[in-house]
Amino acid sequence: MIAHQAEALVLRTWPVQEADQIVSLFTRDQGKLKGMAKSAARSRRRFGGALEPMTHVVAHYVEKPRQELVRLDSCEILSSPLSQPVDYRRAAALAFYAEVLEETLPDHDPQDSVFRLALTVLEHTRTDSIWLPVTYFALWMIRLMGWMPDIERCTLCGRPFGNESAWFLAGSDGLVCGDHSHPASRALSPQSLAIAGRFFRTPIAGLVSEDWPPNRAADLRRFAFQSLERHLERKLRSTQALKA
Amino acid sequence: MARLIEELRKLPGIGTKSAQRLAFHILRSNPEDAEALASAVREVKARLQLCSICNNITDVDPCLYCASPTRNQRLVCVVEEPTNIATVEKTRGYNGVYHVLHGTLSPLHGVGPEHLRTSTLLDRVTRGDIDEVILATSPTVEGEATAHYLADMLRSGGARISRIATGVPAGSDIEYADEVTMTRALEGRREM
Ligand SMILES: [Zn+2]
Ligand SMILES: [Zn+2]
Numbered sequence: 001m002i003a004h005q006a007e008a009l010v011l012r013t014w015p016v017q018e019a020d021q022i023v024s025l026f027t028r029d030q031g032k033l034k035g036m037a038k039s040a041a042r043s044r045r046r047f048g049g050a051l052e053p054m055t056h057v058v059a060h061y062v063e064k065p066r067q068e069l070v071r072l073d074s075c076e077i078l079s080s081p082l083s084q085p086v087d088y089r090r091a092a093a094l095a096f097y098a099e100v101l102e103e104t105l106p107d108h109d110p111q112d113s114v115f116r117l118a119l120t121v122l123e124h125t126r127t128d129s130i131w132l133p134v135t136y137f138a139l140w141m142i143r144l145m146g147w148m149p150d151i152e153r154c155t156l157c158g159r160p161f162g163n164e165s166a167w168f169l170a171g172s173d174g175l176v177c178g179d180h181s182h183p184a185s186r187a188l189s190p191q192s193l194a195i196a197g198r199f200f201r202t203p204i205a206g207l208v209s210e211d212w213p214p215n216r217a218a219d220l221r222r223f224a225f226q227s228l229e230r231h232l233e234r235k236l237r238s239t240q241a242l243k244a
Numbered sequence: 245m246a247r248l249i250e251e252l253r254k255l256p257g258i259g260t261k262s263a264q265r266l267a268f269h270i271l272r273s274n275p276e277d278a279e280a281l282a283s284a285v286r287e288v289k290a291r292l293q294l295c296s297i298c299n300n301i302t303d304v305d306p307c308l309y310c311a312s313p314t315r316n317q318r319l320v321c322v323v324e325e326p327t328n329i330a331t332v333e334k335t336r337g338y339n340g341v342y343h344v345l346h347g348t349l350s351p352l353h354g355v356g357p358e359h360l361r362t363s364t365l366l367d368r369v370t371r372g373d374i375d376e377v378i379l380a381t382s383p384t385v386e387g388e389a390t391a392h393y394l395a396d397m398l399r400s401g402g403a404r405i406s407r408i409a410t411g412v413p414a415g416s417d418i419e420y421a422d423e424v425t426m427t428r429a430l431e432g433r434r435e436m
Binding site for chain 2: 012015017018048049050052053054076077080081082083085086087088090091092094095096098099127237238240241242
């Protein structure tokens with residue numbers, strides 16, 4: 001038995017039996033893992049509100065030989081999404097981060113850059129600021145997973161997009177020029193391509209002072225959602241609530 | 245037998261093993277007991293319905309709270325589930341009526357504002373039938389999002405909108421209160 005104390009983000013919980021819960025944790029040092037929190041529904045003293053999705057915690061858990069689930073003993077809150085007001089959109093953004101992390105990360109594979117990305121977007125996700133952090137997170141996740149196509153030139157002919165739109169299609173890879181687009185393709189405007197470029201050069205703190213209404217870079221967000229869903233080979237449930 | 249196990253497995257908290265155990269228990273029980281169980285299941289579906297005013301589960305419509313002449317019909321406590329009513333009733337200090345949402349907003353489960361049962365509550369508030377709405381959803385992310393949504397929806401109706409207090413549980417030790425709980429306890433403090 002090895003006892004651990006690890007910084008982690010709570011991704012999801014599933015009730016088991018009367019009061020136990022299985023908890024999916026994204027730990028900084030050990031990557032994603034699942035733990036059994038015994039009588040979590042009753043033990044406010046050990047867990048309190050710490051098992052709400054996207055709570056940043058220090059988790060105390062014990063790894064047992066030949067067992068898939070760790071034993072989660074307690075969680076101390078470092079920061080909670082409940083410290084700020086929650087409305088439907090903010091709840092949807094939090095659910096989106098948790099769902100994407102849960103679905104994309106393999107178990108026991110530490111990903112410090114993903115962990116840092118999640119912490120920084122969480123910090124900027126407020127009821128009056130949803131669209132920038134959601135779009136930023138989605139695009140960066142695609143990049144960190146190695147799924148980001150070239151945003152400067154056509155995947156098929158190599159022609160630079162310049163001041164023209166790029167085109168993407170739900171079922172296929174990459175961004176293409178107008179000549180190589182399909183009738184069902186959707187456009188990614190030159191403005192949104194430029195925003196994507198800025199996302200990859202600028203920390204989110206450098207972008208928050210700008211106005212991010214729901215329609216700004218909405219095409220980029222749609223592209224990011226589609227890319228995630230295509231690589232995961234499943235629909236993301238939380239994106240329904242984020243279609244502005 | 246496989247069909248019975250499959251049906252039992254759909255119940256909350258029942259896994260395959262528990263379903264098998266229950267199915268074998270039913271198989272071994274005498275015919276009267278098995279029939280009593282089956283008829284109780286049938287009757288609960290045939291007799292019970294949702295109250296047309298508050299959505300509580302009831303065998304008479306309106307339910308006993310909505311029909312009560314001694315309860316304050318202008319004070320409404322909004323809860324997530326019918327079982328939450330019993331929790332509020334246990335206090336013996338509440339004499340208003342209820343509204344049951346049958347769930348919360350849940351982006352991860354595809355539950356949006358259009359899925360919440362809110363129309364009769366909105367009607368009552370806009371008609372001016374209500375003085376105060378107490379939002380008693382859980383202090384979780386989904387419960388808070390739901391309370392926030394309801395407050396926005398009902399605000400123009402003229403009723404007072406309040407949220408239940410959250411903070412340090414009675415009988416517990418402040419030492420074990422986490423940062424969020426303690427912050428809320430301080431925010432929700434009252435004059436003594
Ligand atoms: Zn091309
Ligand atoms: Zn009623």
